Amino acid sequence: MRIIEMNNVSKTYSNGVNALNNIDILIEKGEFVYVVGPSGAGKSTFIKMIYREELPSSGSIHIQGSDITKLKSKHVPYLRRKIGVVFQDFKLLPKLSVYENIAFALEVIEEPRHIIRKRVMEVLDIVKLKSKARFLPDELSGGEQQRVSIARAIVNDPRVLIADEPTGNLDPDTSWEVMETLETINRSGTTVIMATHNREIVNTIKRRVIVIESGRIVRDELRGSYSYER
Amino acid sequence: MKGRTLVRHGKEGLKNIGRNGWMSFASISAVTVMLMVVGVFLLLILNLNHFLESVEEDVEVRVYIDLTATEQEQEELRNDLEQLDHVESITYLSKDEGLDQLIDSLGEDNREVFESLRDENPLNDAFILRATDPQLTEQVALQAEELNDIDRVDYGKQVVDQLFKVTNVMRTMGIVLVLGLMFTAMFLISNTIKLTIVARQKEIQIMKLVGATNGFIRWPFFIEGILLGVIGSIIPLALVTGGYYYVYNNYASRLSLDFAELLPASPLSLQVSLILLAIGVFVGVWGSLTSVRKFLKV
Known part of the structure; x- marks a missing residue:
């Protein structure tokens, strides 16, 4: 079952920058996909299109069969609940504990309290941070902080997890922790799309690789490696 | 919510x-x-x-009757005034009543001075008209001025x-x-x-x-x-x-x-x-x- 389908998607920003050209892509449910390419190639734009942070200038994007480019903006929040997003800089709230940071994602979509407690404990178990639930983000290592942000991204059980350079700020060891967590999540059936610059990870954990260069998909291999022309 | x-x-x-x-x-x-x-x-x-x-509610037109007018002429004037447009009511105010009002409005201090006027009342008899709408007072006054046996017509429109x-x-x-x-x-x-x-x-x-x-x-x-x-x-x-x-x-x-x-x-x-x-x-x-x-x- 295809979960993401882009047809002939192009994006030109209002300042004239042409970020993506005629992108066609199919991503099946449960896939693990790396998106690689040089900086400024259009990776971020590609990723932002999926959770509708950006709209394409032309073309269509289907998520689970419905065209999100036609989505009214008041329905966007409900799309976002089906998609978890993780960033390079974690985006945790510094004054809230680990538990509260994760619970925040459910509170703002007005889930009942008993469900929040149950779900937060479940995802803390998945990211192996149960013992640090009461800690503040600053008291954790970078890898742990990223795992908190992953926990927050998956706490409402999204179909797709998007990670925009999740290991970009981390040293190699902690990067592996994060990858382990992403793999666990992927194994449970969540589709994972990860933009990355980390050659070692891509070449070690062999998965589908989509290479984007100057706004085009130049390579799409099922068990690819990290390489693109310079 | x-x-x-x-x-x-x-x-x-x-x-x-x-x-x-x-x-x-x-x-x-x-x-x-x-x-x-x-x-x-x-x-x-x-x-x-x-x-x-x-x-505005107090705005009235005072039609002072000419001193020479006979009683019959006064009666005719009253009829004429009744014929005017927008007149709600007509009250007759004799010059004695007018003087009483004047003295009352001037207060105790001057009472004696004006009491002396009783014998030689300088005021005119008057009809007091009220317009159906205060805004129409001026119109009523202007019409009234056209009639005979009138000394003068007063109304407070300017003040208003x-x-x-x-x-x-x-x-x-x-x-x-x-x-x-x-x-x-x-x-x-x-x-x-x-x-x-x-x-x-x-x-x-x-x-x-x-x-x-x-x-x-x-x-x-x-x-x-x-x-x-x-x-x-x-x-x-x-x-x-x-x-x-x-x-x-x-x-x-x-x-x-x-x-x-x-x-x-x-x-x-x-x-x-x-x-x-x-x-x-x-x-x-x-x-x-x-x-x-x-x-x-x-």
């Missing part, structure tokens, strides 16, 4: 006010100053209107016109002043709330990412706006109502001797208070929503 959520929004709204103490203070002060001015002007204008209305001019100027001044102040208050409030949004930008970004609706994100700012408006209206409400009660209780009886009465304090202060509160809340909400809107574009 669930009660728990509302409590959460309320807490956030309050926290936001504290987070930008000085800007909140500035917004609240702007609302306070604006509402003080609105309140004072409102009370003045309402009372002036009330006063004018009572003056003059008064209307004054109120209109006051009203315009008040509106301009109030609009200017309202604008300032809204501007300050929307700026204050912009600051709280900047302070919470990361939080809002996360809220949007995890699928919070715009309505949900907007609520705390909405509440913050209401609170700024309500807090800003406390002092004007207290001063305006308190002040009016004071004026009414201490001066109303004295003033009413010469002028029309002040509007009673009891319903008026409540009405004015409600208006002020409504304006305060409106300004607060408007200011907050205008600043949030830009930040919520998806």
Whole structure:
């Protein structure tokens, strides 16, 4: 079952920058996909299109069969609940504990309290941070902080997890922790799309690789490696 | 919306006010100053209107009958006057009654001087006309002037016109002043709330990412706006109502001797208070929503 389908998607920003050209892509449910390419190639734009942070200038994007480019903006929040997003800089709230940071994602979509407690404990178990639930983000290592942000991204059980350079700020060891967590999540059936610059990870954990260069998909291999022309 | 959520929004709204103490203070002060001015002007204008209305009701046309007119001619004049358009009532005022009224209106001190006039009354007999509508007084007076056996026709229209001019100027001044102040208050409030949004930008970004609706994100700012408006209206409400009660209780009886009465304090202060509160809340909400809107574009 295809979960993401882009047809002939192009994006030109209002300042004239042409970020993506005629992108066609199919991503099946449960896939693990790396998106690689040089900086400024259009990776971020590609990723932002999926959770509708950006709209394409032309073309269509289907998520689970419905065209999100036609989505009214008041329905966007409900799309976002089906998609978890993780960033390079974690985006945790510094004054809230680990538990509260994760619970925040459910509170703002007005889930009942008993469900929040149950779900937060479940995802803390998945990211192996149960013992640090009461800690503040600053008291954790970078890898742990990223795992908190992953926990927050998956706490409402999204179909797709998007990670925009999740290991970009981390040293190699902690990067592996994060990858382990992403793999666990992927194994449970969540589709994972990860933009990355980390050659070692891509070449070690062999998965589908989509290479984007100057706004085009130049390579799409099922068990690819990290390489693109310079 | 669930009660728990509302409590959460309320807490956030309050926290936001504290987070930008000085800007909140500035917004609240702007609302306070604006509402003080609105309140004072409102009370003045309402009372002036009330006063004018009572003056207008007293507007009458006095048709003084020529001294040489016979009784029959007076009767004919009365018939003619009855034929005029827009005449509601006609009362006859003999010159003796007229003198009594004059003496009464001049007060005790001069009574003796005028009592001496009783034997040689210099006044004319008169008909007093009332128009069906005070605005038509002038028309009635002009028609009456055309008739025979008339010495002169008097009416208080000029005074009323003059008064209307004054109120209109006051009203315009008040509106301009109030609009200017309202604008300032809204501007300050929307700026204050912009600051709280900047302070919470990361939080809002996360809220949007995890699928919070715009309505949900907007609520705390909405509440913050209401609170700024309500807090800003406390002092004007207290001063305006308190002040009016004071004026009414201490001066109303004295003033009413010469002028029309002040509007009673009891319903008026409540009405004015409600208006002020409504304006305060409106300004607060408007200011907050205008600043949030830009930040919520998806």
